[in-house]
Amino acid sequence: MLSYILRRLAATVPVLFTVAVMVFLMLRLTPGDPAAIIAGDNATSQQILDIRTKLGLEQPVLQQFFIWLGSILRGDLGESFFFRKTVWELISERIEPTLSLAVLTIVLAVIIAIPLGVVAAYRQGTWVDRLVMGFSVIGFSVPVFVVGYLLVYIFAVKLGWFPVQGYQRISGGLGPWFRSLVLPAFTLSVIYVALIARMTRTSVLEVLSEDYIRTARAKGQTEVKVLFQHALKNAAVPIVTVVGIGIALLIGGVVVTESVYSIPGLGRLTVDAVLARDFPVIQAIILSFSFVYVLINLLVDLSYTIFDPRIRY
Amino acid sequence: MKSVKLSRRSVVAGAAAASALAGTTGASAQGAANTLRVVMHSDLRIVDPIWTTAYIVRNHGYMIYDTLFALDSKGDVQPQMVDKFTVSDDKLTYSFTLRDGLMWHDNTPVTTADVIPSIRRWGARDPLGQTVLGFVASMDAKDPKTFEIKLKEPTGLLIFALGKPSSNVPFIMPKRVAETDPNTQISEFVGSGPFVFQRDEWRPGDKAVYTKFAGYKPRSEPASGLAGGKVAKVDRVEWRVVADQQQAVNALLAGEIDIIESPSHDLLPLLKADNNIKLFNWNPLGNQYTMRFNHTTAPFNNPKIRQAALYAFNQEDFLKATIGDPEYYKVCKAMFVCGSPLETMAGMEDKLESNFAKARQLLQEAGYNREPVVLLHSTDLQVLTNLAPVAKSLLERAGFVVDMQSMDWQTVVARRVKRDPPTQGGWSAMLTSWVSADILNPVMAGFFNASGDKAAFGWPNDPEIEALRARFARAGTLAEQKQIAEAVQRRVAENPTHIHLGQWYSPGAHRSNISGWVATPAPVFWNIEKGRGA
Numbered sequence: 001m002l003s004y005i006l007r008r009l010a011a012t013v014p015v016l017f018t019v020a021v022m023v024f025l026m027l028r029l030t031p032g033d034p035a036a037i038i039a040g041d042n043a044t045s046q047q048i049l050d051i052r053t054k055l056g057l058e059q060p061v062l063q064q065f066f067i068w069l070g071s072i073l074r075g076d077l078g079e080s081f082f083f084r085k086t087v088w089e090l091i092s093e094r095i096e097p098t099l100s101l102a103v104l105t106i107v108l109a110v111i112i113a114i115p116l117g118v119v120a121a122y123r124q125g126t127w128v129d130r131l132v133m134g135f136s137v138i139g140f141s142v143p144v145f146v147v148g149y150l151l152v153y154i155f156a157v158k159l160g161w162f163p164v165q166g167y168q169r170i171s172g173g174l175g176p177w178f179r180s181l182v183l184p185a186f187t188l189s190v191i192y193v194a195l196i197a198r199m200t201r202t203s204v205l206e207v208l209s210e211d212y213i214r215t216a217r218a219k220g221q222t223e224v225k226v227l228f229q230h231a232l233k234n235a236a237v238p239i240v241t242v243v244g245i246g247i248a249l250l251i252g253g254v255v256v257t258e259s260v261y262s263i264p265g266l267g268r269l270t271v272d273a274v275l276a277r278d279f280p281v282i283q284a285i286i287l288s289f290s291f292v293y294v295l296i297n298l299l300v301d302l303s304y305t306i307f308d309p310r311i312r313y
Numbered sequence: 314m315k316s317v318k319l320s321r322r323s324v325v326a327g328a329a330a331a332s333a334l335a336g337t338t339g340a341s342a343q344g345a346a347n348t349l350r351v352v353m354h355s356d357l358r359i360v361d362p363i364w365t366t367a368y369i370v371r372n373h374g375y376m377i378y379d380t381l382f383a384l385d386s387k388g389d390v391q392p393q394m395v396d397k398f399t400v401s402d403d404k405l406t407y408s409f410t411l412r413d414g415l416m417w418h419d420n421t422p423v424t425t426a427d428v429i430p431s432i433r434r435w436g437a438r439d440p441l442g443q444t445v446l447g448f449v450a451s452m453d454a455k456d457p458k459t460f461e462i463k464l465k466e467p468t469g470l471l472i473f474a475l476g477k478p479s480s481n482v483p484f485i486m487p488k489r490v491a492e493t494d495p496n497t498q499i500s501e502f503v504g505s506g507p508f509v510f511q512r513d514e515w516r517p518g519d520k521a522v523y524t525k526f527a528g529y530k531p532r533s534e535p536a537s538g539l540a541g542g543k544v545a546k547v548d549r550v551e552w553r554v555v556a557d558q559q560q561a562v563n564a565l566l567a568g569e570i571d572i573i574e575s576p577s578h579d580l581l582p583l584l585k586a587d588n589n590i591k592l593f594n595w596n597p598l599g600n601q602y603t604m605r606f607n608h609t610t611a612p613f614n615n616p617k618i619r620q621a622a623l624y625a626f627n628q629e630d631f632l633k634a635t636i637g638d639p640e641y642y643k644v645c646k647a648m649f650v651c652g653s654p655l656e657t658m659a660g661m662e663d664k665l666e667s668n669f670a671k672a673r674q675l676l677q678e679a680g681y682n683r684e685p686v687v688l689l690h691s692t693d694l695q696v697l698t699n700l701a702p703v704a705k706s707l708l709e710r711a712g713f714v715v716d717m718q719s720m721d722w723q724t725v726v727a728r729r730v731k732r733d734p735p736t737q738g739g740w741s742a743m744l745t746s747w748v749s750a751d752i753l754n755p756v757m758a759g760f761f762n763a764s765g766d767k768a769a770f771g772w773p774n775d776p777e778i779e780a781l782r783a784r785f786a787r788a789g790t791l792a793e794q795k796q797i798a799e800a801v802q803r804r805v806a807e808n809p810t811h812i813h814l815g816q817w818y819s820p821g822a823h824r825s826n827i828s829g830w831v832a833t834p835a836p837v838f839w840n841i842e843k844g845r846g847a
Contacts (some may be wrong), residue, residue, distance in 0.1 A: 031720065033727030039360065043366055044440070044769060045730055050496050080359040083517050084498065091518060105515075149559065157563050164564040165555055262555045264519035271556075272356065272518055277723060 001305075001312075005298070011073070012294045019290040023283050025069065028061050034081045034277040044257050046061060055081055068283065078280035080273075087284040090269060097167045098265035100177070102259065104185040109192035110243060116193070117200025117239075118227050121208060132197055139194025148187040148260040155183060165262035184261040188253050192246045199242040203235035236307040244300030249292050327412075348549040349843055350570040352561045353836075356554045357816050359522045360510070363438050367478035368748065368835070372572075375539070375837050376523050376550070376619060377418070377504035378484035381409070381428065382476030383539035384750075386832060388654055390476040391540035394423070394485060395530070404467035404789065405450075411458045414530035417487055418509045425454035431490035432475070432483060437495035439481035441757040444786055445474040450810040469789045470756060476833045477540055477752040477757065505522075507531065507545040507839045521552040528546075536840040543839040544827065550838050562822075563661070571827050571843060574836050577695050577774045578586040578636055584822045586606040592820040593830050598650055598749035599643070602631055602814035604704060605760060607741050608773045612686060612713075617679035619809040623664045625672040625711035626704070628815035634699040642817040648802050649758070650749040651816060654791060659799040660806030672711035677769075685716040688737035689728060689743040693721045700744040702816070729770045749816065750834030754794065755782050771841040773810040 035051035036043070052058050056067070069079055077087035120132035144313040162183045168176035207213065208231055216230045255267035262268075266285060273281035304311045355369040362374030383393040392398065396412035415423035429452045436442035436449075448468045454460045462471065475483055485491075485505065493499045502510045508523035515521050531542035555561040555568060558577045564570045566587055578585060584590045604622070606613040613619050630640040645651035646661040663671075686708060690701035705715045716735075725743055733739035752758035761782060765774035779799060785797040805811075823830065825831070826844040831837060 031727060032725040033730070036726045036730055037723050039365060044767075047438070048730055054496070084500070086360075090517075094518070152560070152563055157567050160567065164567045164569055165557075165560045166553070166564075220543075241554070251489075260557055260560060262553070262557065262560060264516060264554070268518055268556070275721070275723060277727075 001302075005302070007300075008298045012291065014221060015294055016287060016290055020069065020072065020283070020287055021065075023286045024065050025061075026281050027277075029284060030276040030277070031039070033057075034279065037276055038081065068280075072287070077284040080281050081278045082276055083278075087280050090281060091266065091284065091288065094264060094266045094269045096169060096218060096265075097263045098254055098258070098267060099110050100167075100170070100181055101188065101254055101263060101265060102247070103180050103182055105188040105250060105253075106243065106247060107194065107244065108185050109189040109196055111195040112189070113196035114200050114232070114239070117197040118204050120197065120201040121204035121231075122223070122227055123305045124205060129201075132201070136194040136198045139190045142190070144191065144256045145260050147190050148183070149259065151183050151187055152260075165260075167261075167263040167265070180263075183305075184257050184263060187260070188250070188257045191253070192250075195246060196239065196242055200232075200239050207231045207235045233307065237304055240300060240303050240307060244296055244303075248296050250291070251289050345500075347547050347843060348551060349547045349572065349838060349841060350553055351572040351574065351838070352564070353552045353574045356556075357515070357552060358517045359498065360502055360515075362484055363435050363481055363495065364498045368480060371480045371482055372835055372837075373510070373521070374482055374484045375506070375835055377502065377506045377510045377748055378414070378482075378486065379504070379506045379543075380476060380482060380484060380539070382472055384476055384478045384830045384834065385540040386538040388538075388753075390472050391534075391537075393476070393540060394428075398472075405464045407462045407464075407471060408455075409460055409462070412448050412530075412532070415505055416528040416530070417505050418503045418526055418528070420528055421487075422457070423485065423487075423505050423597050425456040425460035426457070427488045427491060428460055428485055429454060429483045434486075434491050434495050435481060435483040436495070438812075439477070439483070440759060440762065441470070441474050441477055442481070442483065444756050445470050448786070460725070466787065467789055468786055469794060470786055473754075476539075479748050497784055505529070505706060507543045508550060509815060515638070519554055522553075523550045524548060531839075535830075538831070539833050539835070539837065543837075545839050546842045547838070548812045562735055565822060565824065568824065572821060572823045572830075574821050576822050578638065578641060578819070579695070580820075581638070581641075581820070589825050590822055591825055591827075592822050593832075594818050594820040595830055595832055595836055596748070596750075596818065596834055597832050598652060598834055599816045599818040600745050601645075601650060601749055601752060601816050602628075602700060603742065603747055603760065604700075604742055604744050604812045604814060605771045606727070606773070606809065606811060607735075607739065607771050608674070608810075609732055610741065612681060612684040613741050615679050615681075616808045617675050618681055618762045620807065621672040621675035621679070621681075621711060622708060622713070623806070623809050624666075624668045624675065625707050625713075626665055626812060626814065627663055627667040627707070628813075630667075630703050630707065631700055631814040632817060634703045635696055641820070642815060645816045646813075648805065648813050649755070649798055651755055653749070653753050655754055655795055655798040657799045657802055660802070660803035664806055665812075667707060667710075669711050676712050681712070683714045685714045685741075687739065687741045688715055688717045690717050690719040691722040691725045691744070692719050696746060696817075696819075697722065697744060704742070732772070744814070746817075748834065755785050755798060761801060761805070763810055771811070775804070775808055775810070778804055778810065786813050 023118050035048050036053060038051050041049045072123055079086050080090055116132050120129045123129050155161050163180055166180060168180040170177045213230055255270055256265035258265045259271055271286050320813055349732045353369060357369050357373055359365050359370050360373055362370045379394050380478055381395050382390050385391045394411055394415055396410050398407060398409040400407050417423060448464045450463045450465045452462050465603055476485060487503055490499050490501050502512060507526055507529045509526045511522040511524055525545040525548050531544045535543040536542055555564060558580060561573050562583055606619050608614055628644045636642040643651060646658045647656040649655040658769035688701055688705055691697045696797045701717055705717045708715050729737050729743050735741055755761040759769045762768040763773040763775035763778040766774055768792055781797055781801045785794060788794045788797055829840045831840050
């Protein structure tokens with residue numbers, strides 16, 4: 001197992017290197033000049049050139065790349081062109097809101113979606129099944145920002161139950177923290193509820209026709225036990241895979257949700273950095289996201305051994 | 314099947330949880346009682362108002378710094394940090410005395426030793442500052458409260474420049490800060506203005522926080538424009554970052570914020586419909602749309618072809634397409650802004666009327682060879698998005714061939730400084746908007762600089778305009794300045810450096826319990842009071 005983990009971790013190195021090269025080159029090919037943005041609308045050409053020189057953007061691209069690569073290998077993610085803070089500081093400041101939103105979203109999605117999927121499978125062909133699948137189709141089809149605006153209009157503007165926007169840090173108390181995240185987490189979880197519920201239904205349906213389920217029923221097990229202990233556990237591998245993919249996809253989802261709800265997380269930082277052409281920040285975030293993506297895939301693969309003892313690495 | 318019953322215990326627990334949440338809301342509301350929560354037009358990322366001309370940084374400057382002079386609501390320059398000043402008979406020596414009680418946020422006194430390097434640093438960056446410092450022979454501190462500026466020759470611009478209202482504003486900084494290389498950002502943010510910047514609470518992308526400076530001694534006059542008494546009437550101002558305009562409006566309607574600096578025009582009806590919200594045009598001079606030509610490449614390297622565009626355009630079409638509601642725009646042929654002391658229609662009487670016949674005639678006389686106009690179209694800023702399509706349509710009706718290229722604003726910003734031919738990533742024309750306070754005369758308005766390579770992007774080269782600008786800098790009276798401004802406008806009508814496409818206004822929105830917002834060219838937060846409720 002350990003050698004498998006080490007091999008997988010070693011395999012991330014070429015992946016991350018490829019990502020680094022691609023991101024660096026794509027950013028340099030993208031139109032836009034951070035120096036012109038920093039200088040402001042009334043700046044002269046000379047002022048813009050001075051800033052370009054100061055930022056090191058006048059050096060040859062290859063030289064810029066190797067300087068950056070060297071810094072990354074030393075663990076130095078560089079300094080933002082705009083914020084006068086290191087990229088590491090910026091990421092540290094922004095990680096809490098994003099992590100909070102992501103965890104709450106996944107927890108919410110799993111808590112809602114798995115029972116829905118199991119019930120839909122159990123009541124296959126009935127109105128319950130059709131209702132769950134109908135919700136699933138809507139969940140897939142409606143864009144995140146539309147769900148966000150609808151929830152805000154109803155639960156924040158009209159009913160005043162939750163804040164319209166903003167994020168309260170955990171240090172300010174669990175109540176305000178949770179309250180600030182309810183709507184964003186619900187918004188973001190809709191698509192995952194749809195995805196996980198559908199996958200759970202399919203997976204459980206397959207398992208429900210197995211002999212051991214009939215045996216469990218014959219032994220007099222309650223339907224709840226049959227469904228959640230016998231059927232769900234054996235249907236878990238594809239569900240876990242989908243949840244894992246979902247966590248990875250969350251990286252994209254938080255960008256929209258954080259923008260709609262003004263949550264100062266990594267998603268917003270990414271958008272702001274892209275709009276401002278803040279190269280060091282974009283490069284570091286994409287590299288970090290790639291690493292997280294690879295890591296989640298590894299964790300999902302390892303989790304298979306828990307749900308299916310036949311799987312060994 | 315078991316039915317779900319609500320037990321007394323679960324009801325009590327639920328109520329406790331609800332009251333815990335409600336309690337936190339109450340606490341935060343209490344804390345917000347004397348805190349002004351504002352959504353600005355942009356996020357504050359850079360905090361050196363001399364190093365950049367970005368308006369959000371200028372606004373930050375007005376929070377924490379003070380100025381020697383300031384523009385009042387009538388457009389007159391009034392002393393601000395200065396108590397009194399004298400001018401010698403030969404108009405070559407200005408003597409200034411600072412008023413009593415000026416303190417830095419670290420509670421040390423402001424002295425003339427701070428003022429002089431501040432003027433020097435500003436003068437090294439700001440084009441108007443550079444012009445004015447060109448007249449200066451020496452600047453000397455006579456004592457901690459008195460300093461003297463000696464000129465090589467008279468100029469009527471010195472006092473106006475020291476009270477320049479918009480980017481770059483000559484903010485006064487402590488000596489140790491002001492001595493920072495003008496090309497390097499400052500790293501200490503101590504001012505002497507009415508609010509203190511809370512650096513520890515500043516989270517770019519989230520919020521910037523300012524608290525009332527107890528040691529600030531406001532002038533005794535009432536607030537008037539950027540002049541008069543800057544009395545901080547709230548303890549704390551928070552600039553919250555809400556990137557999504559719809560969400561900012563929702564937050565204002567829900568009472569989560571108190572002010573939106575500039576809500577987008579399409580959302581104004583939503584705000585008008587709510588009794589708890591008021592709209593306020595805090596910048597009566599407004600803004601001016603402008604099309605800039607690239608003078609270095611065909612077809613706009615020919616003055617007759619530029620003039621053809623001037624004849625082809627009309628302002629109303631641009632203003633209707635972008636702003637829509639006539640309440641928030643004004644057709645104005647005055648390049649130095651309607652409502653300003655230098656307002657004039659000279660030379661523009663028959664222009665900007667969409668006279669396509671005249672435009673076609675000029676194109677023919679100029680020998681226009683159907684070279685495509687590469688028109689940069691910004692797609693992500695609502696107030697600019699519809700300008701380029703209107704320009705394209707009007708130019709095509711006049712006989713131009715137009716290649717409109719769509720891109721985000723930051724790409725436009727990067728591309729407009731490129732001097733390559735249009736076929737190699739260059740450009741022919743682009744559209745933008747100026748804050749009117751930046752274009753009140755031909756020296757401060759960057760697009761009138763016609764010094765070729767040294768001019769702003771577009772690089773017009775017209776010695777006649779430059780001679781007029783030099784004369785303007787030397788003019789001693791308003792009448793003289795007005796005469797020269799008219800001459801500049803007449804010359805630009807013949808040999809256009811750019812085309813002005815009308816004035817527009819962007820009102821702010823605030824909760825009805827907010828009062829005292831002062832009309833100024835830049836949004837400021839002194840004098841504002843926050844009442845109960847609403």
